[in-house]
Amino acid sequence: MQTGTKISGFAHVGLIGWMVFGGVFSAHPDPFEAREVSVISAQDFDAFLAAQQPPATAAQPAALPVPEIPLDTPDVQTETDVEPDQVQPSETSQPETDAAPNAVPTLPTPDPDITDATPVLQPPEPEISEINPTETPNPAVRPVDRVAPTPVAPAPPDVRPDDVTNPEVSPDKGAETPQDVQEATAPEEANDRIVTEADETSTLAPSRSVRPPARPAAPPVATPTPDSQSEPDTSVNASINDALSEAMETAETPRAAPAGPPLSQGEKDALRVSVSRCWNVGSLSTEALGTTVVVAVSMTPDGKPETSTIRMLSSSGGSDGAAQQAFSAARRAVIRCGASGFDLPTEKYDHWRDIEMTFNPERMRIK
Amino acid sequence: MMKVLVGILAGLVLMSAQAMAQSGPLRIEITEGVIEPLPFAVPDFVPDGASASEISAQLSRLVASDLSGTGLFREVPASAYISKVTDFSAPVQYADWKAINAQALITGSVKVSGSRLTVQFRIYDVFSGDELGTGLQFVGAPDGWRRMAHKVADVVYSRITGEGSYFDSRVVFVSETGPKNDRHKRLAIMDYDGANVQYLTDSAAIVLAPRFSPTGDRVLYTSYETGFPRIYVLDVGKVERRVLEEQDGTMSFAPRFAPDGRTVVYSLYKGGTTDIYTLDINNGKSKRLTNATSIDTAPSYSPDGKQIVFESDRSGTQQLYIMSASGGEARRISFGQGRYGTPVWSPRGDLIAFTKQSKGRFHIGVMRVDGSEERLLTASFLDEGPTWAPNGRVIMFTRETQGAKGRASLYSVDITGRNLRPVRTPEGASDPAWSPLQK
Numbered sequence: 141m142q143t144g145t146k147i148s149g150f151a152h153v154g155l156i157g158w159m160v161f162g163g164v165f166s167a168h169p170d171p172f173e174a175r176e177v178s179v180i181s182a183q184d185f186d187a188f189l190a191a192q193q194p195p196a197t198a199a200q201p202a203a204l205p206v207p208e209i210p211l212d213t214p215d216v217q218t219e220t221d222v223e224p225d226q227v228q229p230s231e232t233s234q235p236e237t238d239a240a241p242n243a244v245p246t247l248p249t250p251d252p253d254i255t256d257a258t259p260v261l262q263p264p265e266p267e268i269s270e271i272n273p274t275e276t277p278n279p280a281v282r283p284v285d286r287v288a289p290t291p292v293a294p295a296p297p298d299v300r301p302d303d304v305t306n307p308e309v310s311p312d313k314g315a316e317t318p319q320d321v322q323e324a325t326a327p328e329e330a331n332d333r334i335v336t337e338a339d340e341t342s343t344l345a346p347s348r349s350v351r352p353p354a355r356p357a358a359p360p361v362a363t364p365t366p367d368s369q370s371e372p373d374t375s376v377n378a379s380i381n382d383a384l385s386e387a388m389e390t391a392e393t394p395r396a397a398p399a400g401p402p403l404s405q406g407e408k409d410a411l412r413v414s415v416s417r418c419w420n421v422g423s424l425s426t427e428a429l430g431t432t433v434v435v436a437v438s439m440t441p442d443g444k445p446e447t448s449t450i451r452m453l454s455s456s457g458g459s460d461g462a463a464q465q466a467f468s469a470a471r472r473a474v475i476r477c478g479a480s481g482f483d484l485p486t487e488k489y490d491h492w493r494d495i496e497m498t499f500n501p502e503r504m505r506i507k
Numbered sequence: 508m509m510k511v512l513v514g515i516l517a518g519l520v521l522m523s524a525q526a527m528a529q530s531g532p533l534r535i536e537i538t539e540g541v542i543e544p545l546p547f548a549v550p551d552f553v554p555d556g557a558s559a560s561e562i563s564a565q566l567s568r569l570v571a572s573d574l575s576g577t578g579l580f581r582e583v584p585a586s587a588y589i590s591k592v593t594d595f596s597a598p599v600q601y602a603d604w605k606a607i608n609a610q611a612l613i614t615g616s617v618k619v620s621g622s623r624l625t626v627q628f629r630i631y632d633v634f635s636g637d638e639l640g641t642g643l644q645f646v647g648a649p650d651g652w653r654r655m656a657h658k659v660a661d662v663v664y665s666r667i668t669g670e671g672s673y674f675d676s677r678v679v680f681v682s683e684t685g686p687k688n689d690r691h692k693r694l695a696i697m698d699y700d701g702a703n704v705q706y707l708t709d710s711a712a713i714v715l716a717p718r719f720s721p722t723g724d725r726v727l728y729t730s731y732e733t734g735f736p737r738i739y740v741l742d743v744g745k746v747e748r749r750v751l752e753e754q755d756g757t758m759s760f761a762p763r764f765a766p767d768g769r770t771v772v773y774s775l776y777k778g779g780t781t782d783i784y785t786l787d788i789n790n791g792k793s794k795r796l797t798n799a800t801s802i803d804t805a806p807s808y809s810p811d812g813k814q815i816v817f818e819s820d821r822s823g824t825q826q827l828y829i830m831s832a833s834g835g836e837a838r839r840i841s842f843g844q845g846r847y848g849t850p851v852w853s854p855r856g857d858l859i860a861f862t863k864q865s866k867g868r869f870h871i872g873v874m875r876v877d878g879s880e881e882r883l884l885t886a887s888f889l890d891e892g893p894t895w896a897p898n899g900r901v902i903m904f905t906r907e908t909q910g911a912k913g914r915a916s917l918y919s920v921d922i923t924g925r926n927l928r929p930v931r932t933p934e935g936a937s938d939p940a941w942s943p944l945q946k
Contacts, residue, residue, distance in 0.1 A: 285581075287542035330541065336924025338870055338883035403533065412535050419540035423579045425670035426855075426900075436532065447636070465669035468632060472610060473540070475634040479605075494532035503538050 288330035289416065295326035402491050403484075411482055415497060418477035421469060421504050428465035431458030432500045435470045441489050443481035445474050453496065470499040544581035545667065546608050547574060550592040551585075552615035552628065562649065563617035566626065566656045570613065573660035573674045576700070577901075578926025580667075583609045595627060604633045611639070613663055624649040628659050630666055639666045653702060654945070661944070671898035673699060677942040678894075678903065679717040679726050679743075682706065683915050683935035690935075694728060696743065699896075699941070701917075701931040707746055716892075716938050720764045723942040727751070727762040727771060736760040738773055740788070752786055752793070761804050765832075766812040772796075774804040783817055785832075796834035807851045807859075808832065809876075816840075816850040816859055827861060829876070840878030849892055855899035858922065862891040862904075871904045873922055884924040888913075894941045903930065905937040 286292075403411075421429060438449040450471050455463035474497070484492050551567045554560040574580040589603040595616035604612050615628030629642040643662060645655045654675060661672035682695040682704075691710035694717055697703055707726070708714055715736070717728040726741045736758045741748040751771065752759045762773040771786045781802040786793045797803040801821035808815055809832075816829045819837070825846040828837035841847040845865025852859055856876070863870040863883065869890040874881040889907040896903070900922055907915040915937040917930040930936075 285543055289539035289541075328543075330543075334542070334923050334925055336882070336884050337920070337927050338872075338886040338924065340886075408533070408535055412537055415535075416537050416539045417541065419537060420543055420545060421540045422542035423545040423668050425668050426857075428669050461669055468635070472632070472634045473537075476608075476610075492533045496532045496534045498534070498536040499540075500536060500538045501540065504540050504542065 284329050284331050284335075286328050286330040287332065287334055287422070289332060290330070291332045292327045292330040294329040296324075298324070400488055400490070403488055407485060407488075411484060411492075411495075414477050414482055415473050419469065419473035419499065421501050424465055424469055424501070425462060427458045427462040428469070429501050429505050431462045431466040432456050432498065432502070433463055433466045433470055435467065435474065435497045435499060436494065437474055437497070438494050439478075439482070439484075439489075439492055441486060443478070443484045443486075445478040445482075447475055450474055466499065466501070470497070473499075544575075544579055545610050546581050546583050547571075547611040547613065547663075548583045548588065548604060548607070548609035549574075549613045550588065552617045552626070553593060553595045555616055555618035559617045559619040562619065562624065562652050563615075566617060566652050566659070567615070569653060569656035570660045570663070573657060573700070574663060576926075576928065577664065578921055579664075580611075583607055595629075599631055599633075601631075601633055601636050604631075609633055611663070611667055613659075615659070619649055622648055624652060624655065626652075626655050626659065628662075630663055653698065657698070670900070671944070673896040673898050673901060673941070673944065675945050676897055677723070677945065678917075678930075678939050679707070679719060679942070680917065680932070680939040681714055681717065681937045682932070683937055684710070687911060687913060692937075694726070694741070695932075695936075696726075697932070704933055707741060707743070708748075716761060716940075718763045718940045719942045721766055721768045721943065723945065725764075726940075727764060729760045729762065738762045738771070740771075751788070761806065763807055765808050766810060772806040772808065772815060774806070783815070794834075796830065797837070803828075805849050809852045810854055810856045814852075816852055818848045818850060827859070827878075840874070840876070841881075842878060843881055851893055851895060853895050853899040854897060858899070860893035860895060860902050862893065871902060871920065873902075882924065884920050884922070885918070885927060890918075892938050894939050896941050897944045903939045903941060905939065907937070 284294075433455045434453040436449070436451055436453050437445045439445055452463065452467040452470075455466065458466070549567050549571045552563040554563040571582045575582050587607045589606055590600045592614050595614060599612065599614070610633055612631040612633050613628060614631070615626060618625040618627075623646060625644060625646050627642060627644045630639040631637070632639050640662075643659075645658055647655055657674035660674045664672040664674070676699045677696055678699055679694065679696045681692050684691045692713050692715075693710040694707040694714050696705050696707055708730075712730050712732040714731075715729040717726050719726055724743055726743055728739055728741065729736050730739050731737075737753055738751045738759045739748045740751050751762070752773065752775075754775075754777070756777070758776040760774055760776075762771050764771055765785070769788055771788060773784060773786065774781055775784050780800055781804055782795055782797045782799065783803050783806050784793050784795050796806075796815070797817075797819075799819070799821055801819050803817055803819045803821070806815045806817040813832050814829055815832050816827060817837075818825055819828050820826070821828075822839065825848050826839055827841040827847045827850045828839050830837040840859070841861070843863070843865075845863050847861050847863050849862045850859050851861070853873075858873045859876060860871065860873050863872050868886050869888065870883040871885045871890045871893050872881060872883040884902070885904070885906075887906055888909040889905075891905055893902045893904045895901075896919075901919055902922060903917055903919045905915055906918050907913050915935045917932060917936045917939050918927060919930055920927045930939075
């Protein structure tokens with residue numbers, strides 16, 4: 141033991157001595173560059189800075205934006221700017237997506253918030269939300285009773301099928317105020333095609349998927365309009381303004397009926413999806429499935445169809461009997477899905493008071 | 508130049524303003540829908556007297572079963588009903604049926620007086636609040652309540668779908684008993700749903716491929732009674748039969764009636780070749796339609812009687828061909844992988860059903876008359892022998908399970924490939940042939 145202690149003591153002493161005297165802690169200055177500087181006076185420095193600044197006359201390019209041909213039409217621009225303003229009603233249009241979560245994949249709605257409004261696709265447990273993207277294609281090859289444009293995953297057990305998805309709400313035992321009990325609902329399971337027995341054993345991988353809807357057109361970018369002050373007041377502009385005012389006057393004559401902006405494409409699509417969800421062609425004959433019917437309906441301000449006004453305007457592609465069958469299916473779709481009112485913007489009622497719907501089953505024939 | 512510019516500009520502004528004004532109705536086009544069974548309700552028909560209560564309940568259930576069995580309709584259970592139908596003549600409470608999403612409602616009444624059964628019924632489009640057509644009444648014998656129920660279902664089906672139905676029809680088939688190596692076969696006939704089975708022959712000789720006449724009163728079939736296959740024609744009502752074609756040293760099989768009911772097309776093995784012939788039932792004259800060294804068999808007429816589809820191995824493998832009903836050059840219509848056989852022309856004339864063997868499995872499929880749009884509807888160890896329902900929308904066929912104890916049974920499937928379901932028979936069954944709708 142003592143021998144070991146001695147050896148360790150000598151070794152430590154030797155090591156410390158080497159570190160102290162061997163130059164381990166000696167500083168090795170990093171190599172550096174040395175530059176010579178000269179001291180100048182403040183006057184010289186100011187003079188030097190003054191020499192580096194651009195000449196004051198560089199402001200002249202501001203005169204360049206003056207257009208040679210001032211064809212910009214300020215009045216028209218302000219009219220077309222109405223289109224981007226339609227973003228404002230997006231708050232009122234959000235409940236559409238709440239009421240129709242299934243329609244989200246096919247709704248070309250420009251508002252990205254819509255994805256946040258799909259509670260079905262975002263279950264509370266994160267691990268399930270990770271599974272969902274890989275599991276969603278599976279129902280596309282499972283034989284189910286319902287074929288729809290958009291595949292719908294099977295609803296959990298004990299959930300009542302409905303058009304909308306609602307979580308189950310049970311009254312809180314400790315609540316002082318009475319609470320409404322809400323039954324859990326979810327859309328019925330559906331495939332986007334008919335799966336025959338011959339297809340079942342082939343593969344579980346999806347063979348095709350619904351084509352995503354086209355991206356909605358971006359709102360027009362407002363082009364900067366030059367100041368009216370900069371417009372040269374020429375005889376050309378005067379004649380243009382005269383022509384514009386004349387044209388606007390003549391256009392305003394038939395405008396008296398519907399006021400305000402028309403329905404946006406997203407609002408039209410939402411209506412289209414709402415009706416198509418109830419348009420059941422499963423019990424139609426082969427001939428009726430080849431018949432297109434145009435159906436007219438008048439709407440009440442709360443978005444409900446007036447049943448007595450539903451009528452067939454025209455048909456094509458089949459006999460009278462087939463057209464009548466196709467019309468019956470279309471009428472059922474309008475009445476069923478409009479029973480609680482279509483989600484349409486009330487401020488645009490004048491634009492959807494009367495609706496003509498063309499039911500074209502061509503794409504349903506191959507399913 | 509400047510005037511032109513001004514004119515164009517003014518026109519653009521005018522169009523823009525008019526577009527914004529959007530006079531007229533809102534127009535949308537709907538191209539996507541759903542395919543799902545249509546919900547319907549059939550409250551028990553109102554019995555007129557205690558004697559009718561049992562029949563009314565059974566009859567209502569059979570109507571519901573017929574409709575649900577198509578896969579196109581779904582019955583709303585009685586437990587969901589809000590209102591009860593206790594008076595056939597009372598106005599319908601549409602709101603109550605709308606609330607349970609019953610889109611079609613069938614109400615009726617049943618009356619039994621002596622040997623007379625009277626059934627009245629009406630069909631309503633609930634969401635339109637209208638009656639579909641007018642009410643109908645059937646009268647018959649009480650023991651014929653099943654046929655009356657089928658007829659009620661036929662009317663409901665036709666009025667809702669707009670096409671013909673098939674419930675009041677029959678199926679002739681080969682009933683099979685015993686193991687595979689000692690199987691006894693006899694002809695049998697039943698309702699389309701497997702009820703009322705009656706046997707037409709005994710099991711002394713093997714029988715094959717029965718086929719109904721266009722009027723449903725006669726059946727052609729092949730029997731090995733003499734040791735060789737021979738074609739017989741059997742009167743269904745009298746259960747009397749006679750041999751139709753007999754030549755020494757030949758074998759005749761695969762017969763089928765022409766749409767006129769007077770001509771029979773069949774295959775004849777003679778001199779080492781199998782060709783297709785026609786036979787006039789009235790005068791017994793036969794005519795040869797094909798003349799090749801290949802095996803040509805399983806002929807089937809088009810509904811207009813002008814063409815015949817058949818199977819042949821003239822190209823090396825078993826494929827489908829179409830030729831004129833008077834013979835001549837045949838046109839091949841099947842070009843997929845595998846072997847095709849037993850083609851049957853649809854009563855509508857638009858499709859041909861067939862059996863396909865590919866990659867060790869058998870399929871029932873359909874294709875257009877020109878061979879396009881081939882679709883396989885089933886897949887199993889052994890599916891074969893399709894036959895069309897009278898409306899051309901459903902196909903019945905034979906499915907046999909694998910192994911020594913394998914059993915043959917009948918199945919039906921919609922031409923979309925949906926609604927595959929077994930047809931209940933008391934014993935094993937094969938070779939079905941669907942009759943036309945009964946008068």
